[in-house]
Amino acid sequence: MANSKFEYVKDFERPDYLLPNTWLVVRIDGKGFTKLCAKYGFEKPNDKRALDLMNAAAKAVMTDIPDIIVGYGLRIPQDLHPIRQKRVSTFSAYYVHLWSTYFPDMPLAPPLPSFDGRAVCYPSVQNMRDYMSWRQVDCHINNLYNTTFWTLIQQGRMGATEAEEFLKGTLSKDKNEILYSKFHMNYNNEPEIFKKGSVVFRDYELVEPGSDNVAETIDDLAEPLNQSKTQAENDKKRRAKARIVVEHLDVIKDDFWDRRPWLLSNKPGKIPKLT
Amino acid sequence: MANSKFEYVKDFERPDYLLPNTWLVVRIDGKGFTKLCAKYGFEKPNDKRALDLMNAAAKAVMTDIPDIIVGYGLRIPQDLHPIRQKRVSTFSAYYVHLWSTYFPDMPLAPPLPSFDGRAVCYPSVQNMRDYMSWRQVDCHINNLYNTTFWTLIQQGRMGATEAEEFLKGTLSKDKNEILYSKFHMNYNNEPEIFKKGSVVFRDYELVEPGSDNVAETIDDLAEPLNQSKTQAENDKKRRAKARIVVEHLDVIKDDFWDRRPWLLSNKPGKIPKLT
């Protein structure tokens, strides 16, 4: 309804440029979390409750928004414009809402935690998987560094600058060696959630590698979407029934994707029988 | 730190296009609020607690982020990229955080309220003010319609379809007349918060119209920003001291802007003495 001479201001709006038929990844980053960690005394190098809160918020977002396929990577072929903010905004809302469950003795106080979001379009499955691999490699590198750094401080009684200096130029195997020889710590025995991060997805019955034709799946994706409406409705219902799980798996190797073909095909799998 | 062969995926990122030296307006819209209103039984046509919650969230966001000048309109001449999501995300966080203050007897349950945000750049003061005027005209038109519509239903015992049909083609004066003749209601006496909406801003000492050289102010804005660092620090401190107020004023006429020159100049005014 045109209601005033001021309405011309709408012409200044610009839609986001998100390309159809691509894998849309929304990357969510906490802002000012260094301050936040200090304020609420998060444990170093990893605070299990804080990680659980992040994962619970991610699960809640995926429950609200069935289009999201895996972790923070999502693929939505239709109208993409209003997606970006909503995801980040919904994530922030759940983070604040669920806070008291994970930190019952520490009420939130302003300034509240806040998150930035970036939406990136990946044209091919390979590009999207490489994005996930990039994040997991990054998680590994950071966690190995942080684990060694904080062990040097907490158990080795080094200062922060000293620890930083000590680690300068070290490779992965050096850090493994430091942890093992100095502190009798085997990095491989660290919790998977710290080493691999968390991947969140709908859980269907796993598929034996080889039994699923992945090539066909990729071809299907290349086709413009013309699924019947009924099929889409059925898919939606099956998706709503699926349990959303948080796991700490290797997403770089093919195995993760081969055994969960629904992640690339966007077709819901078989709901596993509970036994 | 370049850490893997996967890092090329960063090249797919695209920054938001926000033009420097413009008035950046971030418009925040609740998504699926029709459902939310029903779920929590918001009063019709206006729920005072829900409006107060929105205003409290807006105030909290402006407290966290001193760059915001007025309401949802903000002007930030430097690096603009990460702003959009953070505003919406922060707003969502406060909305959820403050919910229990305004609805103590109705705990929030998933799906949580969520908000979309749109950032629009306005090159001139006139364009930005026209945007504000557009929103306020819209608020007036909607509120007059809703007030009449719900009065017809709540006091006139009409059904929704009947009321809609009854109002089809009516002008503002017709709706005023319906309210007055049928229900002895003077629309002018309705609360300002319903008729004018809410404008949130930092409060300094008002300036007498005429005493402030607005033209100069506009010219200043046209100048590329080269304020000294100290001056910027001082401004930041004065801004932090200012009280943020929620008012229900006419923002279409010049008076609102003439008496609050700090809104257009982005220079903090004089902190009023408390008496």
Added chain:
Amino acid sequence: MANSKFEYVKDFERPDYLLPNTWLVVRIDGKGFTKLCAKYGFEKPNDKRALDLMNAAAKAVMTDIPDIIVGYGLRIPQDLHPIRQKRVSTFSAYYVHLWSTYFPDMPLAPPLPSFDGRAVCYPSVQNMRDYMSWRQVDCHINNLYNTTFWTLIQQGRMGATEAEEFLKGTLSKDKNEILYSKFHMNYNNEPEIFKKGSVVFRDYELVEPGSDNVAETIDDLAEPLNQSKTQAENDKKRRAKARIVVEHLDVIKDDFWDRRPWLLSNKPGKIPKLT
């Protein structure tokens, strides 16, 4: 070299958003060609010299810019920003430069012909082929209409309005029938250049359908590009040696693409022996 206080103006530049690893299509449209056709008396419905000039300009552009693969569709995985303007600009330059070859008796006079360009990224082979199919279907529909329309005028002595009215609501088979029954014209016998348009590409030895593994080709495309420099140099040389041809073929069916696998693989084929 930072050379003055004015240099901040560079921060207002925004790069084009072209997504890597996609098929980049640059669509070039003549502007104001209705006036141009009248000014230089182009024949209706098709002016062979004008079409030949367009094709000659396209060939010249593809000779200058080896990245272009086919017709106006081109795929360039590296830095995409400066491409858009250059293609259109180069096309305009050749169009003007070659004009006198095709219209030796009609010198160009201002205002000169000018062209608009639009760059569109297509994420999958299927999307890109659908774009080509869309253009060819459009060419067919327009040419059948124009041929019938101008035959009604030129041979049927109708006026323009009368012919337009006469054709309103007719289907393809109706237009075919009008041409045949009224004017003893078989549309199928019209020149292929009018019915199919022109496709411009580098010519290598054709491949028997079935002998080439297209699926593999598509997979290759999904891989991030990490060809060795030497290979790239060799490819460039073979591309430079290839003859660029203008043909009037069906690009909708698979056959065109199956027999010319170099179009989708971006790997130059075998230079045919001249016999």
Added chain:
Amino acid sequence: MANSKFEYVKDFERPDYLLPNTWLVVRIDGKGFTKLCAKYGFEKPNDKRALDLMNAAAKAVMTDIPDIIVGYGLRIPQDLHPIRQKRVSTFSAYYVHLWSTYFPDMPLAPPLPSFDGRAVCYPSVQNMRDYMSWRQVDCHINNLYNTTFWTLIQQGRMGATEAEEFLKGTLSKDKNEILYSKFHMNYNNEPEIFKKGSVVFRDYELVEPGSDNVAETIDDLAEPLNQSKTQAENDKKRRAKARIVVEHLDVIKDDFWDRRPWLLSNKPGKIPKLT
């Protein structure tokens, strides 16, 4: 006309992001002009014929497109999308078309000269003028360097590397001194076209500084455009009558803009009487 199942490919198009009510600057750069200069033997450091050709092409473009206000800077408040390519494309067309007038004895041969274009939106008059100033400062710095460099080579018999080495770290006054003391050349006496570059604009009667209210002009620009259609038609006619001139003036100082208020107001001035 929706004509086929392929038409969905249109949804992949993205419009350019050009903000309304801003000063649109289209910057045109020759690509590969180093090679071009060598190929056609352009004189060093400045080839007068090549500069004249550029200016003639710019004049021709401004004659075709009355929206362009000055040089390569143009302001068009309405629909901006198709502008970018057309300007560059039209410039290329005229460059090629006019080549033979300026280089009658050197026919153009492929690869033809080609141009890139960048469109940048400037929100304020000050930003736009700073852009122009930036270009003119750049022209000055480059020309002083090139003049000294080539004089060292052509008259001082230095090699290119030697001259480069000789000039490393020199300031403007040093280069002036080198030219004067070694070659008895006063840089101030160099042609204005080399020192200042060329500015192209419509010529109306000059206005005495002080007699025109520039502040009002800027205010007018801030107003949303709602000129009557008749007025717009009249303006268009007056613009078409105005002579387009190429001058070599200082565009950094206020004087240039104060005496030609039509450049900032976008209202055509008074056509000077020919005497």
